[in-house]
Amino acid sequence: MADRLEVYRRLLRRYDLRRTQAKREAEERRQALYQQVPRLEEIDRQLQLLGVEMAKQAILSPQEMEQTLAMLRQTQQQLKLEKEALCQQHQIAPEAWQVQYRCPKCEDTGFVEGRPCSCFSQALVEEAYAASNLSHLLGEDTFDQFSLAYYSTQPFAGEHGSPRENMERILSVCLRFTKRFTKETEHLLLYGSPGLGKTFLCSAIAQELLQRGIPVFYATAPALFLQLEKEQFHEEEETEANGFFADLLSVDLLIIDDLGTEFFTSFTASRLFALINTRLLEEKSTIISTNLSLADLAERYTDRVASRLMGSFTALKFFGDDIRLLKKFAKQ
Ligand SMILES: [Zn+2]
Structure with a gap:
């Protein structure tokens, strides 16, 4: 990466x-x-x-x-x-x-009349894919494949509007985020009940950006913090300048999936804050998905983390009945 x-x-x-x-x-x-x-x-x-x-x-x-x-x-x-x-x-x-x-069009210079050759753009995409940590997710989870039909149109207890209306809004925010990615920095917090498509949308956004050759890094919270801890333990001198942590800070889009499922320590909390805060300051977009509620987030992580998440991220609340079973039956 x-x-x-x-x-x-x-x-x-x-x-x-x-x-x-x-x-x-x-x-x-x-x-x-x-x-x-x-x-x-x-x-x-x-x-x-x-x-x-x-x-x-x-x-x-x-x-x-x-x-x-x-x-x-x-x-x-x-x-x-x-x-x-x-x-x-x-x-x-x-x-x-x-x-x-290999490419007669640009004679392997990568450029034709000062503009990137199609082979060069393609190579950029492949590079970005390879570094994204997403290869296992890619393929099916794209915006084209996203179906609102799975979401109920009935009002949902304690919420405004139906899950379908809610998802329409979330989808439009995700599409807008993707479309404007290089022009403005935005941060997304996808939170709420599990089984409603949070990981799907993270993957759809990532794929769309990777297609444009934009480096994205995806990791679940447990994998990410485990790697950071290993690095902390083994090569302390390298961590800030050129290790995994530095990569997490510099990649164009960082996606942390399933925040809250990692083994929680004070180390996790401090790294999470450093990640979020530095990326905010450097205007690099971050997407965080979690099954926790905002109140749980505030309780589990420090106030510093919670205030960053609530102050600078576009919060998208997922609610409704788990659609995973519906999707499974639909496929059969
Ligand atoms: Zn070429």
């Missing part, structure tokens, strides 16, 4: 290597062909000399240029024909002389 700039740099280095290698391979192929048919090397050398000679003529003697040039062109033509015949005779394809770029 790394921030966008680092991913970008790494890709550029990879393209550079790819390009150098393609050129080297072409050169090796050429040398091998010369070995096979030595006359080809002579022809190529003569063609090169002719090229130089023609350029010289054009500068030195404008008057006689035409005549001399015509002669040189004729020789050039003869050599080319001879080369062609030799290649045919030895079954050497024209491509054997060319540099074989």
